[in-house]
Amino acid sequence: MLPEILLITAGLSLGFFIASGLVALVIGLGIVTRYAGITKTAGSLRFYECCCMAGALFGDLFSLGTFSFSLPSWTAGVFWLFAGIYLGSWIIALGEVVNLFSILCRRIGLTRGLPFVILCMAAGKIAGSLYYFASGFQ
Known part of the structure:
Protein backbone atom coordinates (compact mmCIF):
# COMPACT_ATOMS: atom_id res chain seq x y z
CA MET A 1 0.00 0.00 0.00
CA LEU A 2 2.82 2.42 0.84
CA PRO A 3 4.55 2.09 -2.58
CA GLU A 4 1.30 2.98 -4.34
CA ILE A 5 0.80 6.04 -2.16
CA LEU A 6 4.36 7.16 -2.82
CA LEU A 7 3.90 6.62 -6.56
CA ILE A 8 0.66 8.65 -6.58
CA THR A 9 2.31 11.43 -4.59
CA ALA A 10 5.32 11.52 -6.90
CA GLY A 11 3.14 11.49 -10.03
CA LEU A 12 0.91 14.30 -8.83
CA SER A 13 3.86 16.36 -7.61
CA LEU A 14 5.71 16.05 -10.91
CA GLY A 15 2.54 16.78 -12.88
CA PHE A 16 1.91 19.90 -10.82
CA PHE A 17 5.55 20.89 -11.32
CA ILE A 18 5.28 20.61 -15.12
CA ALA A 19 1.91 22.39 -15.18
CA SER A 20 3.30 25.21 -13.06
CA GLY A 21 6.26 25.57 -15.39
CA LEU A 22 3.95 25.83 -18.39
CA VAL A 23 1.82 28.47 -16.70
CA ALA A 24 4.94 30.39 -15.66
CA LEU A 25 6.10 30.33 -19.29
CA VAL A 26 2.73 31.58 -20.55
CA ILE A 27 2.63 34.35 -17.95
CA GLY A 28 6.33 35.15 -18.40
CA LEU A 29 5.93 35.58 -22.16
CA GLY A 30 3.32 38.22 -21.43
CA ILE A 31 0.36 36.54 -23.09
CA LEU A 45 -4.81 40.36 -14.02
CA ARG A 46 -4.33 38.42 -10.77
CA PHE A 47 -7.63 36.60 -11.41
CA TYR A 48 -6.52 35.68 -14.95
CA GLU A 49 -3.24 34.28 -13.66
CA CYS A 50 -5.07 32.25 -11.01
CA CYS A 51 -7.40 30.88 -13.68
CA CYS A 52 -4.40 29.82 -15.78
CA MET A 53 -2.92 27.98 -12.81
CA ALA A 54 -6.24 26.37 -11.88
CA GLY A 55 -6.72 25.21 -15.47
CA ALA A 56 -3.28 23.63 -15.53
CA LEU A 57 -3.82 21.87 -12.21
CA PHE A 58 -7.29 20.58 -13.12
CA GLY A 59 -5.96 19.47 -16.49
CA ASP A 60 -3.23 17.56 -14.68
CA LEU A 61 -5.75 15.85 -12.43
CA PHE A 62 -8.11 15.00 -15.30
CA SER A 63 -5.31 13.55 -17.41
CA LEU A 64 -4.44 11.08 -14.63
CA GLY A 65 -7.95 9.78 -14.16
CA THR A 66 -9.64 6.97 -16.10
CA PHE A 67 -13.14 8.26 -15.53
CA SER A 68 -15.60 9.50 -18.10
CA PHE A 69 -18.57 11.79 -18.08
CA SER A 70 -21.01 12.93 -20.72
CA LEU A 71 -21.60 16.50 -21.77
CA PRO A 72 -23.99 18.03 -24.28
CA SER A 73 -22.71 18.06 -27.85
CA TRP A 74 -22.47 21.89 -28.00
CA THR A 75 -19.71 21.83 -25.38
CA ALA A 76 -17.34 20.38 -27.98
CA GLY A 77 -17.64 23.62 -29.94
CA VAL A 78 -16.91 25.66 -26.83
CA PHE A 79 -13.90 23.48 -26.06
CA TRP A 80 -12.49 23.86 -29.58
CA LEU A 81 -13.08 27.61 -29.45
CA PHE A 82 -10.95 27.89 -26.32
CA ALA A 83 -8.39 25.46 -27.76
CA GLY A 84 -8.09 27.72 -30.81
CA ILE A 85 -7.63 30.78 -28.62
CA TYR A 86 -4.91 28.93 -26.69
CA LEU A 87 -3.13 27.88 -29.89
CA GLY A 88 -3.35 31.41 -31.24
CA SER A 89 -1.78 32.66 -28.01
CA TRP A 90 1.17 30.36 -28.52
CA ILE A 91 1.58 31.55 -32.10
CA ILE A 92 1.62 35.16 -30.87
CA ALA A 93 4.19 34.21 -28.22
CA LEU A 94 6.43 32.59 -30.82
CA GLY A 95 6.20 35.76 -32.90
CA GLU A 96 7.34 37.74 -29.88
CA VAL A 97 10.30 35.39 -29.42
CA VAL A 98 11.33 35.89 -33.05
CA ASN A 99 11.21 39.66 -32.49
CA LEU A 100 13.44 39.16 -29.47
CA PHE A 101 16.21 37.70 -31.65
CA SER A 102 16.30 40.73 -33.89
CA ILE A 103 16.37 43.10 -30.91
CA LEU A 104 19.15 41.10 -29.27
CA CYS A 105 21.25 41.01 -32.45
CA ARG A 106 20.79 44.76 -32.94
CA ARG A 107 21.91 45.47 -29.36
CA ILE A 108 25.08 43.41 -29.66
CA GLY A 109 25.87 44.92 -33.07
CA LEU A 110 24.94 42.04 -35.38
CA THR A 111 22.83 44.00 -37.84
CA ARG A 112 23.84 42.00 -40.92
CA GLY A 113 24.22 38.57 -39.34
CA LEU A 114 20.68 37.93 -38.09
CA PRO A 115 19.81 35.32 -40.75
CA PHE A 116 23.08 33.54 -39.96
CA VAL A 117 22.27 33.46 -36.22
CA ILE A 118 18.82 32.01 -36.89
CA LEU A 119 20.26 29.41 -39.28
CA CYS A 120 22.88 28.43 -36.69
CA MET A 121 20.17 27.95 -34.07
CA ALA A 122 18.14 25.81 -36.50
CA ALA A 123 21.23 23.78 -37.42
CA GLY A 124 21.97 23.21 -33.73
CA LYS A 125 18.43 22.02 -33.14
CA ILE A 126 18.62 19.66 -36.11
CA ALA A 127 22.03 18.33 -35.03
CA GLY A 128 20.78 17.73 -31.49
CA SER A 129 17.68 15.92 -32.73
CA LEU A 130 19.71 13.75 -35.10
CA TYR A 131 22.12 12.86 -32.30
CA TYR A 132 19.19 12.01 -30.02
CA PHE A 133 17.64 9.68 -32.59
CA ALA A 134 20.99 8.15 -33.62
CA SER A 135 21.90 7.35 -30.01
CA GLY A 136 18.79 5.18 -29.61
CA PHE A 137 16.70 7.48 -27.36
CA GLN A 138 19.00 7.12 -24.36
Missing part, protein backbone atom coordinates in the same frame (compact mmCIF):
# COMPACT_ATOMS: atom_id res chain seq x y z
CA VAL A 32 -1.95 37.07 -20.13
CA THR A 33 -0.91 40.69 -19.61
CA ARG A 34 -1.29 41.40 -23.33
CA TYR A 35 -4.84 40.03 -23.30
CA ALA A 36 -5.63 42.06 -20.19
CA GLY A 37 -4.25 45.17 -21.87
CA ILE A 38 -6.15 44.60 -25.11
CA THR A 39 -9.45 43.99 -23.33
CA LYS A 40 -8.79 46.88 -20.91
CA THR A 41 -9.29 44.61 -17.87
CA ALA A 42 -5.85 45.00 -16.30
CA GLY A 43 -7.44 45.17 -12.85
CA SER A 44 -8.34 41.48 -13.16
